[in-house]
Structure formats: C-alpha cells, structure tokens
Amino acid sequence: MQNNQNIKIAVDAVVFGYQDNALYILLIQQKYGPYKDQWVLPGGLVQNGETLTTAVHRELQEEAGIKVNYLEQLYTFGDDINRDQRNQVISVSYFALVNPENFKLSAATDAQDVKWQNISNTPTLPFDHNLIIDTAFKRLKAKLHYQPIGFDLLPKKFPFSDLEHLYTTILEQEIDRRNFRKKILSFDFIKKSNEKQKTGSGRPAQLFTFDTNKYKALEKNGIHFEIKFA
C-alpha cells in the first residue's frame, strides 16, 4: 500500500436547531491556527483508530458541548483541492438535528465561542462551509417532505401549529392548515396528549407527541411518509 499519501480527513457537521419560529445552525469560533477567531462549522480531523461517527460526536462534544438528536452522513467534500489552505483535506460532512431540550449551549472547551446562527443571514465562512451548509439545507428541505424529521426539531410535546410553522418557515411556503392536519393525523403516528398549551392569546391548543415506535412499525409495514403542499 502506497505510503506517501498526504491527505487529511476531517469531519464537519451542520447542526440545525429550531426555536421561536426560526431555523438556526451551530457555528463555533476557531481558537487556534490560521483561521483563529473565524466562525466555522464544528468539526476537525479524525483521530487514528477512530470511526467517522465517533469523530463527529467527539467534535460536537468538545467544541459545543452538545448532543444531537439525529445524525446522518451528508456528503464528502473533496473536489476542491484547496478548500483548506494548510493541506489537502477531505471533509466527510454530517447533517444533524437537535431538539429544543438540548438547544442551550454549554461552554465550549475546544472552541473559543459557540453560537446559534440564524440560517437566513449566514455570513460568508472560510473553507467551503457555505457550500456544505447549502447542501445540508437542501437535504433538510427535501427530508421534510418524505421523512417525519420535523419532530426531531420540536419538543416532545408540541401544539399542531408549531409543526405547521416549522414547515412554513423552513420551506418558505404557504400551507393549508386543514389539509396538513388531516394528512399528518391520517398517518396515525402522533398521539393527542391530554395537556393543553396555555401561553398567549387565542384558544389553547392540544399538545401532541410523535410516537417513534409506532412510526417504525408502520414504516416496516410499508407506509411511507410524504407531505406535499398545494
């Protein structure tokens, strides 16, 4: 096996969080090196003997002190030789979601600072991180249509309107509330809790929960989630 290969492998993560009807991504501020003080996606080099998945979890822990609710591989970026000025680096990037319970950021140990950045005014970032974010955002939008992934961005108990707003906010599309509710309820994987939401004006809303196990069972029997809009 040839031994002179000098290409590094890094992992990077695009972590989405949803709060107060807005979508955020997690950014960290570099502590060292030529990119010091710049805001970038959490991530870093994979260690010897470490799996890719382990590396992502470790970096998220070290840099942002965060646990994600959902994680999947997004894409591997390696067609721009000079994406990192220090060395040829290939980035295996990941797509992650946090639920609001874990939205609070602990102090980061390996990063200078951490923040939630509203995605709609993301600044220009170093490396190809804007490209990675775009790719992840497209994936998120697509997945909302064919996988019940919105629930991973909401608290365990949520009013129906929150789910509606999540869809309209992220997809930037209007929605027919009646048809949407009918469709979601017809899948039969969300349950009415007997609590009601009290806050704010207007009629108090029923709270619902997403039944993961029931969804998996239904999925095994061949149903597939799909949401379209008018």
Add this chain to the structure above:
Amino acid sequence: MQNNQNIKIAVDAVVFGYQDNALYILLIQQKYGPYKDQWVLPGGLVQNGETLTTAVHRELQEEAGIKVNYLEQLYTFGDDINRDQRNQVISVSYFALVNPENFKLSAATDAQDVKWQNISNTPTLPFDHNLIIDTAFKRLKAKLHYQPIGFDLLPKKFPFSDLEHLYTTILEQEIDRRNFRKKILSFDFIKKSNEKQKTGSGRPAQLFTFDTNKYKALEKNGIHFEIKFA
C-alpha cells in the same frame, strides 16, 4: 494542523451495467498485495493533489478501461476501522452507470482481470465491498422511482419493452404495461424515433429515445419524475 494522522483515503465505485435483461456490476481482480487474485470493486487510493472525482475516473480507466455514463457519490465508509487489514482506510464510494455502448471491457492495465458480475449471485468479497454493493443497489432501486435513470442503462434507441423489463428485473416487481407506458409517455420527454426493431418474433417495436434536454427543461419548470407500481 496535527501531523500524525495515519488514515488513508480511497475511492471505490459500484458500476452497474444492464444487458440481456440482467443487471451486472463491474469487478476487478487484484494484481498485487495481500488481496492479490481476489475480486473487488474497482478503486484505489487517492493521489496527492487529486480530486475525488478525478480519482474515480482514473481508477476506472486504469483498472477497467471504462467510461461511465453517470456518476454520483454514494457514501463514505469509515465506521469499520478494520475494513482494510493493511491500514485504516476510508472509502469514498461512488455509484455509476454505463450504457451498453460502453459495456465491452477493454483489457485492464492495473488489474489482473475485469468482469461483469451478475448482481443476483455476487460472491462474498473482501473489505466491506458487499456492504457497498448493497448500498449502491438500494440507491439504484430507489432512484428508478424518482429519477429517469433507467435510460442511462439503455442504448440511445430502445423499444418500450426494454424499459419495462429493466424496471421489472431490477425492482423484482410486476408491472402493468399499459399504465407504465401511459405514465412514461405523459412526462413527454421520450420521443418516438421512426425506426422499428426487427429482431425476434412478434410484432416489431417502435424505437424511442430519451430527450435529456427536454427532461432538464421540464425539471427546471418543476415537474418531478415519479414512477409507482400497482
């Protein structure tokens, strides 16, 4: 940037070919090293200064002398530390299709031998190549439903029945010929050529062509391809 990382990066490709109503994948026979003489997916280490895409094309050229018709990134395998006995290696794997015009294999220079392996009786392969093939095969099946990718496995001019057979063969499902034809024709991106196929018994078939440009135009206007079966 830490300098002791000792992980190699390879690319591997699952190349599908379709001929005589059967689906094949491309395998090559290792020429050197501890895996000598074993059949594996085409691929190899990425060279310094080389992009991932370039690396795949190069390996396919060197090992199988083949040009693919369609190529996309599949998945990056790096969660099994010991997938290669020689060193920790991460495989960025690709999904590719060849059309029948390029189905003939030239003599390979970097491989001992090359062959088309019928996918339905793929033997056990070294590394995690069976896993990679499974992943690619799932991707192919999924894509047949939502992307007009079947045409990349057929010659430029083809009778409708070939397209039907491709679907039934790969998806292992029955199909209603009338509804299928109606659906495909309704998309309006395949054209009747004025040639007919002569071979064999039975009524001669019209030959059709897939109009890539028209498909792209339609796609831009928001139509999306989708094929379901009864």
Add this chain to the structure above:
DNA sequence: GTATTTTTGCGTATATACTACACATATTAT
C-alpha cells in the same frame, strides 16, 4: 363584564391521479 381580537379545530365537494382490466395487430415460426 362586554366586545374585540387571536388562535385553534373541523367537514365537504371537486378535481386529479392511480388502478384494474382485455383484445386487436404485426410479425416470425411451423
């Protein structure tokens, strides 16, 4: 405490898309 505003909760009619299904036609083989 009454009126106004805000938000939730719900049903039906219409249009569109999917499914099921059978027989005539053009050619080769006998």
Add this chain to the structure above:
DNA sequence: ATAATATGTGTAGTATATACGCAAAAATAC
C-alpha cells in the same frame, strides 16, 4: 395457411389531493 409471440391501445372505478369558511375557546381592550 395456421399458430405462436410480442407490441399497442382505452375506459371505468377508486383513491388521493385540493379548495374553501366558520364556529369555539381563550386573552386582551375598553
């Protein structure tokens, strides 16, 4: 000539998606 083989086509029934408006429950304003 007759049989065998593969292609080519239409319609009715069912299911799914879309369009659309008003009453109920609470908070807020007066």
